[in-house]
Amino acid sequence: MSTQSKKKPFIGTAGIILFLSIAILVVFVAFPVILILFNAFWAKGEFNLVDVVNVLREPDTYQALLNSVFIACGTTIGSTIVGTFFAWLVTRTDLPYKNFMKGLFLVPFMLPSFIGALAWKMLLSPRAGYINRFFMDYFGFEEPVFNIYSYYGIMAVEVMYLFPFVFIQVCGALERMDPTLEESARISGAGLFTITRRITIPLVLPSILSGSLLIMLYSMAHFGTVAVLGIENGIFNIPTLIYERIHQSAGSFAAIRTGTVLATVLVVSAAFIIWLQGKILSKGRYQIIAGKSFRPMELKLRGLRYPLLIFCLAYIGFTIVLPTAVIFMVGGLKTYGLPFTMENLSLDNYKFILFDYKTTKDAIWNSVSLGLSAAVITMFAGVMISYVIVKMKVRGKGVLEFLGMLPFSVPGSVIALGVILAWSGKFGINLYNSVWIILVAYIARYMAFSLKANSAALEQVHDSLIEAARACGATMWQSLRDIVLPLVKPGMFAAFFLIFLPSLRELTVSIMLYAPTTRTIGVAIYTLNEDGETVMSAALAGIALVIIITGQTVISRLTGASAKG
Amino acid sequence: MATIQLEGVSRRYGQHTVLEGLNLTVNHGECFTLLGPSGCGKTVLLRLIAGFEDPTSGSIRIGDDLVADAATGVTVPPDSRDLGVVFQEYAVWPHMSVFDNVGYPLKLAGVPKEERVSRVMETIALVNLHGLEKRLPSELSGGQQQRVALARALVGKPSLMLLDEPLSNLDANLREEMRFEIKELQHKLDITVMYVTHDQEIALAISDRIAVMDGKGAIRQIGSPEDIFEKPVDSFMFNFMGVANFLQVRREGSGFFVGQGGQPVPWDKPQGDAVAWVAAFRPSDVIIRRDGAGLKGIVKRASFLGPYMDYLVEIDGTHLRTSVDTHEAIMRDLMFTDGEPCIVDLREKHWFDAQSLGEVGA
Ligand SMILES: Nc1ncnc2c1ncn2[C@@H]1O[C@H](COP(=O)(O)OP(=O)(O)O)[C@@H](O)[C@H]1O
Ligand SMILES: [Mg+2]
Numbered sequence: 001m002s003t004q005s006k007k008k009p010f011i012g013t014a015g016i017i018l019f020l021s022i023a024i025l026v027v028f029v030a031f032p033v034i035l036i037l038f039n040a041f042w043a044k045g046e047f048n049l050v051d052v053v054n055v056l057r058e059p060d061t062y063q064a065l066l067n068s069v070f071i072a073c074g075t076t077i078g079s080t081i082v083g084t085f086f087a088w089l090v091t092r093t094d095l096p097y098k099n100f101m102k103g104l105f106l107v108p109f110m111l112p113s114f115i116g117a118l119a120w121k122m123l124l125s126p127r128a129g130y131i132n133r134f135f136m137d138y139f140g141f142e143e144p145v146f147n148i149y150s151y152y153g154i155m156a157v158e159v160m161y162l163f164p165f166v167f168i169q170v171c172g173a174l175e176r177m178d179p180t181l182e183e184s185a186r187i188s189g190a191g192l193f194t195i196t197r198r199i200t201i202p203l204v205l206p207s208i209l210s211g212s213l214l215i216m217l218y219s220m221a222h223f224g225t226v227a228v229l230g231i232e233n234g235i236f237n238i239p240t241l242i243y244e245r246i247h248q249s250a251g252s253f254a255a256i257r258t259g260t261v262l263a264t265v266l267v268v269s270a271a272f273i274i275w276l277q278g279k280i281l282s283k284g285r286y287q288i289i290a291g292k293s294f295r296p297m298e299l300k301l302r303g304l305r306y307p308l309l310i311f312c313l314a315y316i317g318f319t320i321v322l323p324t325a326v327i328f329m330v331g332g333l334k335t336y337g338l339p340f341t342m343e344n345l346s347l348d349n350y351k352f353i354l355f356d357y358k359t360t361k362d363a364i365w366n367s368v369s370l371g372l373s374a375a376v377i378t379m380f381a382g383v384m385i386s387y388v389i390v391k392m393k394v395r396g397k398g399v400l401e402f403l404g405m406l407p408f409s410v411p412g413s414v415i416a417l418g419v420i421l422a423w424s425g426k427f428g429i430n431l432y433n434s435v436w437i438i439l440v441a442y443i444a445r446y447m448a449f450s451l452k453a454n455s456a457a458l459e460q461v462h463d464s465l466i467e468a469a470r471a472c473g474a475t476m477w478q479s480l481r482d483i484v485l486p487l488v489k490p491g492m493f494a495a496f497f498l499i500f501l502p503s504l505r506e507l508t509v510s511i512m513l514y515a516p517t518t519r520t521i522g523v524a525i526y527t528l529n530e531d532g533e534t535v536m537s538a539a540l541a542g543i544a545l546v547i548i549i550t551g552q553t554v555i556s557r558l559t560g561a562s563a564k565g
Numbered sequence: 566m567a568t569i570q571l572e573g574v575s576r577r578y579g580q581h582t583v584l585e586g587l588n589l590t591v592n593h594g595e596c597f598t599l600l601g602p603s604g605c606g607k608t609v610l611l612r613l614i615a616g617f618e619d620p621t622s623g624s625i626r627i628g629d630d631l632v633a634d635a636a637t638g639v640t641v642p643p644d645s646r647d648l649g650v651v652f653q654e655y656a657v658w659p660h661m662s663v664f665d666n667v668g669y670p671l672k673l674a675g676v677p678k679e680e681r682v683s684r685v686m687e688t689i690a691l692v693n694l695h696g697l698e699k700r701l702p703s704e705l706s707g708g709q710q711q712r713v714a715l716a717r718a719l720v721g722k723p724s725l726m727l728l729d730e731p732l733s734n735l736d737a738n739l740r741e742e743m744r745f746e747i748k749e750l751q752h753k754l755d756i757t758v759m760y761v762t763h764d765q766e767i768a769l770a771i772s773d774r775i776a777v778m779d780g781k782g783a784i785r786q787i788g789s790p791e792d793i794f795e796k797p798v799d800s801f802m803f804n805f806m807g808v809a810n811f812l813q814v815r816r817e818g819s820g821f822f823v824g825q826g827g828q829p830v831p832w833d834k835p836q837g838d839a840v841a842w843v844a845a846f847r848p849s850d851v852i853i854r855r856d857g858a859g860l861k862g863i864v865k866r867a868s869f870l871g872p873y874m875d876y877l878v879e880i881d882g883t884h885l886r887t888s889v890d891t892h893e894a895i896m897r898d899l900m901f902t903d904g905e906p907c908i909v910d911l912r913e914k915h916w917f918d919a920q921s922l923g924e925v926g927a
Contacts, residue, residue, distance in 0.1 A: 464656035467617050470643040471650035472670035472717065478644075482669070486660045 013476045014394050021385040022396075025403040028444045032418025033267065033410055039421060040260040055261040060241065065265065068237040071154055071226065072219040078159035080212045083166025089308065091174040092200075093299045096309050104316050105167055110552055111320065112505040113161035114224025114522070115541045118529060119323030120157050121228060122330055122538070124148035128337060130326070149233040157225050160319040162218060166211035173207035174200075192299060206280050213277045221266050221411030223508040227526065238262045239413035243512055246417065256421070263414040270409040324545065331539030349539040360540050362517060363524035366435060370520065371503035374442035379495045381443070382450025383458075383488060387480075389451075390458040391466065407448035412508035415444045419513065433515035441509045446499040453498055457491020458484075497555050504551070505544060567628055567724035567757040568593050569614060574623035576609055583609050584782045587623070592774075596751050596758040600768040601778030602805075607761040608653060609782075611727050614759065615650050616643035627725065649718030651731040655710045657702040657717075663689065664698040666713050670721035688720045691746070707734040715743070719750065726751075726758045732767060744771050765806065769794060777802060800917050803845045810851070813883045813919070814842040826881025828860055832914065841919035844911070851887035852910040853878070853899065859910035864901040876901060878909055885909070 043051040055061055089095050090102040123131045124146050132144035147153060177200070185195045223239040231240060242259045249255035301308060330336065332345040353360040388397060389404055410418075419441040423431040431437035461484060469479035485492075507522030514523045521544050528537035569591040576584045583606040591597040599607050612618045614625060616632065624634040632641040658666055668685045676684070689698050692712040702710055711734050718726060728747070732740045748771050751758045762768055768775050769790045776787045779801055786798045797803040814821050814830055821830040821842070835842050852859070853876065862880040869875075873888045887909075894900050901907060 462654065462656065464652045464654050465658055467615075467643070468650065468652060468656035468658070468714075468717070469669070470617070471615060471648055472721065473644045473647075473673045474669075475644055476642075478673060483658055487658075 014392055017384060018388055018392070018394050018396055018400065021381075021388045022400055022403060024381050025385065025400070025406065025447070028440065029406050029410065029415075029447060030403055032415060032422045032444065033406065035421040036260045036263045036267070036414060036418045039256060040264045043257065051257075052261050052264075055258055056265075058258070060236070061258060061262065064236045064238055064241040064262065067151075067226075067230075067235060068220050068239075071151065071158070071237055072216050074151070074155035075158040075162060075219040076212050076216045078155060079163040079215045080166050080208060082159060083163040083211060084170050084208055086163075086312070087167050087170035087174060089312065091171055093301050093308075094305065095301060095312070096305060101309075101312055102171065104312075106164055107316070107320055108161045109164045110548055111161055111324065111545070112224070112507070112522070112548070113158060113222070114228055114507050114526065115327065115505075115545065116161050116323050117154075117157050117225040117228040118525070118537065118541060119326045120148050120153070122326050122534070123323070124153065149229055149235075151235065154225055154229050154235065157229065158219055158222065162215050165214045165218070166208060169207040169211035169214075170204060173204045177203055209280050210277050213273050213280070217270055217273045217411075220269060221413060221508075223413060223511065224522075224526075227507075227511075228529070238266055239411070239508060242413050242417060246420070246512060259417050260421075263417050266411050266414050267409065270411055274409050327538050327545065328542045330535055331542040333535050333538075336534040349535055350543065353536065353539050353543060357536070359519065359528075360524055360536070363519045363521050363540070364543070366438075366518055367504050367506075367521040370435060370439055370442060371500045373439055374446060374503055375496045375500040377439075378443050378446050378450045378499050379454075379492050382447065382454045382495055383485075383492055386451055386455035386458050387484065390455050391461075391463065391484075404451055407444065407451065410444070412445055412506075413512065415441050416509045416512035419444070433518070435518045438510050438513050438518060438520070441513060442499075442503055442506070445506075445509055446503065449498040449502075450495040453495040454488060454491045457488040457494075461487045497551075501548060501551050501555070504547060568626075569597075569725070569757070569759065570626040571614075572624050572626075574610075574613060574620045574625060576606075576613060576618065577621045582782075584613075587782075587784065589776060589784065589787075591757060591759055593757055594751075594755055595773040596748065596760060596771055598760045598762060598768040598772040598775045599778060600762060600765055600775050601782075602780050603763050605778045605780050606782035607763075607778065608729055611650075611729050611759065611761050615648055615727055616641060616646050647723055647725065649721060649723040649726040651711075651714045651718045651726070651728045653729040653733070655702075655707075655714045655734075657705075657710045657713045659702050661701075662698065663694060663700050663702070663705070663713050666702070667698075667716045667720050670717065674721065684720060688716045691719070691750075692716045692743075708736065708739060711735060712743070715747075722754060722756075724756055726756055728758065728760045730762050730764075731760075733762075733764070740767070747771065777805060779805075795913075797915065800845065803915060803917075810846050810848060810885045810887075812844040812846075812880070812885055814844055816840050816842065823860055824881030824883035828881060831859065832911065835916035835918075837918060839918040839920065843917045843919050844914045845917055846911050846914045848887045850911055850913040851885065852912060853887055853889060853901075854908045854910070855898065857908055857910075859908040862907055862909050864903060864905050864907055867901050867903055874900065876907075878907060880909065 126144040135141045245255040338344045510520040571589040574587040622635045671681045862878045866877040
């Protein structure tokens with residue numbers, strides 16, 4: 001060792017890894033975001049704030065902004081009420097079949113909300129919706145019962161598929177809450193109502209708020225539901241307006257400006273919401289004893305037990321089973337609008353879509369291959385970046401920590417727009433109209449999932465395990481290969497599926513980037529529906545649901561098995 | 566030649582200085598112990614030597630090689646320092662069997678399979694783990710895991726071993742056994758051992774030389790176990806090395822008197838001008854009698870503690886504690902009761918200026 005050790009330390013493995021990590025985040029995430037900010041604020045050759053304000057004051061833009069906020073607020077309030085109520089029912093009461101019900105309330109997560117929106121359109125569109133028609137035909141209603149093409153329609157559909165965000169958080173908090181806090185209040189003579197109001201709710205409030213903010217963030221930047229249900233009636237929110245402008249004007253200067261300014265608003269709101277969430281969570285953390293599950297106090301529902309169970313089942317039936325059934329049934333119809341009778345239903349559409357129809361065959365192939373590639377690339381990039389952030393002591397790490405936060409606060413439509421700005425040839429590489437541009441955008445979009453899963457796994461690997469390997473004579477690479485990678489495998493596994501499954505149903509990003517031959521499943525469902533091919537669209541949605549549910553089931557089997565073994 | 570040489574080594578974390586200007590030489594083939602209270606910076610020092618941390622200033626040499634030098638920025642990575650390290654928190658790899666854990670250094674070194682197997686099995690037997698080689702760490706007790714860590718550090722026959730409290734999780738019997746094993750291995754293999762602990766019993770038993778660190782990471786004394794135990798250089802050392810007794814003494818002119826009373830000190834006198842002095846000694850250095858030469862005192866409290874009697878004695882307003890073997894006390898009529906007069910003498914004592922003793926309380 002003596003001869004070579006005298007050398008000055010070279011840049012070395014650590015330096016290379018740090019550089020690569022920074023490069024990946026800069027190229028895939030930071031660069032597109034910077035281009036958006038630059039295009040938003042740099043007009044007529046100078047830094048121009050007045051122009052930004054002018055763009056925001058245009059009636060269309062202003063309205064879209066208001067709509068995004070209005071819909072997000074409504075969705076957030078609705079989801080918070082629904083999510084908290086059901087969470088309380090399945091954790092703190094003697095509702096029958098609680099665990100089974102808890103599982104059921106997570107099912108909406110599997111149903112992509114734009115497919116849900118599609119189903120509700122078939123059920124409740126003012127003229128053709130099955131429910132509206134049923135009431136008008138058989139009960140002599142003059143007007144439709146409910147018009148889904150409205151603000152309340154949009155909010156209702158978003159609540160149906162987003163409330164699990166609050167549900168999960170609140171369930172967790174209620175389960176982890178130290179029961180002695182409540183018991184001591186009870187000993188001092190407080191009634192259950194007082195305890196709930198004075199002790200339980202304040203303790204669970206941070207989790208409720210954190211879940212609500214998550215929904216707020218998601219809803220503001222949400223494309224699918226508003227696109228399916230709003231555009232018909234001229235209701236645009238920020239992402240749909242960005243899409244509309246970019247799509248119609250094929251990249252004119254004015255469209256790009258409007259897009260980038262709106263995208264900036266989204267990025268800033270997202271950053272603010274994430275900051276707020278972090279603050280609320282850090283405040284709430286020490287109030288709840290984490291870790292062990294206790295047996296919490298249960299409210300006796302008495303005579304309400306079965307009525308409430310029926311209510312829960314009816315809710316699931318109405319929001320999950322009914323829309324899913326409609327999708328599959330419409331997918332089986334010869335023509336949209338025919339009644340659901342045996343002679344009208346067949347599997348022909350499904351066969352056609354899977355084996356003969358080029359558009360949908362391409363879409364399935366594109367989604368699967370894009371999902372696999374994005375998942376593999378992002379999984380490995382995520383391990384590397386998390387490794388630097390969690391484990392390495394190198395100068396310049398602060399930059400990476402900052403960059404690593406970025407993917408969490410960049411919504412899909414922003415990424416899509418940034419990717420268009422970055423990779424349409426202006427900087428020497430033109431990926432526009434190819435699948436590559438979608439892949440690049442997917443990597444940026446799903447980086448946050450990978451970073452989260454991998455850094456959680458890496459934090460479990462104690463530093464001394466790596467140091468012990470170094471002391472045994474392992475180089476940094478060898479310690480990574482023999483110690484770190486085997487130990488973070490579960491995290492990588494999780495990251496892979498956290499990316500692969502959602503990417504199969506992705507719409508927001510790919511809708512902005514697709515070309516005729518590079519449709520994804522989401523894009524194909526959406527455009528088929530737009531083109532009036534409702535039955536084909538429904539059939540493809542049905543197939544997507546089958547793929548997603550199968551995938552999810554396989555994974556919970558696998559992860560369940562590996563957790564036991 | 567595996568020597569360690571630290572020159573002016575400092576380590577800071579932000580504003581917090583853990584080690585400051587440390588100089589230390591560990592000779593080839595010796596078992597050198599770093600002894601100090603918890604949190605004083607022992608682990609940091611070990612990590613500096615192993616190469617997991619770089620010194621903020623100063624240099625470190627292992628053998629003839631400069632392995633770290635803050636001035637020139639030289640750092641040799643840990644894997645090229647040819648060390649065996651046993652970590653305080655075992656650091657046994659949870660995804661590898663005992664055999665694979667122990668065999669990993671040999672695998673990296675490219676030792677052929679047959680030789681590898683025999684050496685691993687040999688080392689596993691050495692630490693009393695035979696039969697467990699196929700187990701995963703999660704199926705072992707804490708003590709067994711620590712022995713895996715020890716075997717893993719030994720198997721590559723490094724010329725230098727760094728051990729960070731490696732026996733702290735073993736039960737008393739095994740700890741004693743293992744400490745002899747380590748000592749014997751060190752002699753047999755002719756390796757240098759740097760051993761870190763807060764347990765002075767182990768330090769005294771195992772070491773050729775000991776360095777004692779104080780709570781601020783400064784080395785107070787380096788010497789053989791006998792030196793450290795018998796000749797503590799200052800009040801910190803005294804306090805650290807034993808349950809100390811302190812007897813206040815005042816100077817009046819050329820006379821020295823105990824406590825507030827008029828009994829002159831019957832021993833060799835302290836050297837210095839100070840007025841207030843303290844005689845420091847271990848309870849085992851106290852001789853208690855019914856009559857004869859020495860200081861007159863009163864037994865304030867006599868406690869029977871089974872194998873021995875514990876006495877609190879007052880001498881003119883100053884107190885000391887001592888204990889007498891119960892058997893001996895009965896034989897020699899030394900079963901005092903509360904309030905009985907007694908005579909006290911000292912075998913060994915160290916004089917300290919009372920001012921310097923202020924630190925002891927801290
Ligand atoms: N990486 C670090 N960053 C900041 N402070 C540290 C770090 N490592 C150790 N310290 C501090 O150095 C001091 C000594 O720690 P250590 O060497 O572990 O003590 P011990 O002597 O018990 O092994 C402690 O006060 C600890 O807080
Ligand atoms: Mg330590």
